[in-house]
Amino acid sequence: MTADTISPLLGEHPEDAAVLVLEDGRAFSGRAFGATGTTTGEVVFNTGMTGYQETLTDPSYHRQIVVMTAPHIGNTGVNDEDPESHKIWVSGFVVRDPARRASNWRSERSLDEELRAQGVVGISDIDTRALTRHLRERGVMRGGVFSGPALLEHGYPRRIESLVQEVAGAPAMAGADLTGEVSTPQAYVVEPSGPGAPHTVVAIDLGIKSMTPQRLAERGMRVHVLPADATITDIQALAPDGVFFSNGPGDPSAATHAVALLREVLDAGLPYFGICFGNQILGRALGFGTYKLEYGHRGINQPVLDVRTGKVEITSHNHGFAVDAPIGQEATAPHDGGRYGRVVVSHVGLNDDVVEGLECLDVPAFSVQYHPEAAAGPHDAAYLFDRFADLMSSGARSASGLSASDATDAASTKEN
Template identity: 40%
Template sequence: MNAHILLEDGTVLTGKAFGDTKTVLGEIVFNTSMTGYQETLTDPSYAGQIVVMTYPLIGNYGINEKDVESDKVQVSGFIVKENAKFESNWMSQGNLSDYLKEQGVFAVSDVDTRMLTKKIRNQGTMKCLLTTEEITDNLKEQLKHYSFPTNTVEQVSTREIKHIAGEGKHIGIVDLGLKRGISHHIEALGCSLTIFPWDTTYEKLLSYDLDAVLFSNGPGDPKDAKYAIHTAEQLIGKIPLFGICLGQQILALALGGDTYKLKFGHRGGNHPVLDLRTNKVMITAQNHGYAINSNKVTKDIEITHINVNDLTVEGFCNKQLNVYGVQFHPEAGPGPSDANVIFKQWMSLLDEEGDNA
């Protein structure tokens, strides 16, 4: 069955449909990772987005229950050059086509993803529509009037408080779209975890006898997450705070900083990040469309990491207030696992604070 891709600029591409085939709309973005398509599909940070994979062969190692970052596929749509007809991997429990169909996700193959990626790079992320219908004026109007939802964090956050027992520090996580890899890495350090819904009050967080609060990754514009920003504002100075990706942006806004939308974002597994304190470069995995505005940082924000490619802010801290954040994903190891050390560094900071108390 043919599938059509309609972009905001009027571009129409025709490929082959697989997965579910209901018409969908979203923001089209690209991911440059060579592996990890299942992690990408299930990452809550992609909620509301149609993802183009730049690596040409997708689905070749199948699908399994271990490599998921949440309990369902989060993307609105998926575009690949070639959908592998046969999967081969000892961990495989199924194929990509059946998986996407079961999850109700529209996917398109047999299109020029290189051209599509270059168009996004040149023009920026755009509104996009996927359909098996012929492109009509009605569909064009739907796309024209589509706007990215402002409540994506609410849609992907947990709805109940969850606890994971451990012997070490008690870390609270405000779930703005939490990847399971993050909680697994912190748990592996011996910590106990309590995961809270995105709209948990700061009073409730402080009542849990936590050693620190982590604001997680998540989808959308950080300025739309006003409740989380207010919560962070009220917690600053009362308890150590950590932030990853969207969580870092929330903390920056709470400290009086500013954020802005990147032209096409950072999504992939090979982004070099310079630690300004050690002058060492880490190869990191990233997934974000917004960044902290380095021209509007306040005196409360010390920039600690920058992106080598475009010099955008990749990390900051305020030692006096015990606030630390990174824009990249320290839990992800798409080959290099350089950034995993961030979690150990954060736990060491808590140990130092305890020694100085």
């Protein structure tokens, strides 16, 4: 853009105008959607064609402005049954064509109404395909959505430079420790809701989605959900059969408490299962590094290879960081001279060869980078909850070979 101010972006109806500005100076014009005002955050894109309500309420999107690549959003409205948490967590929402009316028998209100009610600033009627291509080429970056009075300064359209400066002042995702901002303030219990071994599981809430403890409870487990600042004493007081670490936002390298806590869990010999952020925390607890992906994986159609079986699973993802561990070979976990023994990369992303799962061979711990609870999304990985149950029941030193991918069909039937 060569203009000094945003005047060319306001169009014929400046009262409805909104502008998305990236930290590299690229700007997109559109219309206000949801609340009006200013919001900043890391701009990321989600390729899912369904499940926008689950996306909005996923705590892993804390401090992120989410771009939906599917063109039509809001068709099914909003209801009170599908949220993954008690509120919308995204910093901002970007869509191309918002539905003019919601049309679904479960709908209770429109998406626009929900965004307004929760004060979420959004923008519509922009070229989300061009924006996504830009983010894929340049990498995700900070951005801001501005609408209403936020577009003016002293009654005149603001200068592009001032908007870029405001965006640049927003905190970066790298180095951010955010789990304490999204975790439950108090412990709570999800009671068993289905048949299975009556295991007691402690789930550490690093940004947990509500469907996850439900999936555990469906398999007969009593789930004690504890805050992110829980201690090993808090965990052991519940005499759990296993420990689960959830998904969550932020940079795993900054989550020092979670890493230290997981090492105490491993030292105690408690079976461990982690997903998403919980996979990155296991990687760091074992002594591997983590790094930021250029634009991350966010969607419900990501192909992942189960290295042991050779089976490909279609999975649900939401992560911008990954574990730096060797693929295709058994390795000794680097931490403290290898005190946690051998580890293998169990799952690999087929789009870019990113580590999508870890499996310890000498301690009862495993994790995956994606979301086996899959709401919304495919159920290919639902067997992993059965694997966790089998790990607790068997007393095995490793999850290797327990409830492998050939259990997928039975698990999917159970989900449906």
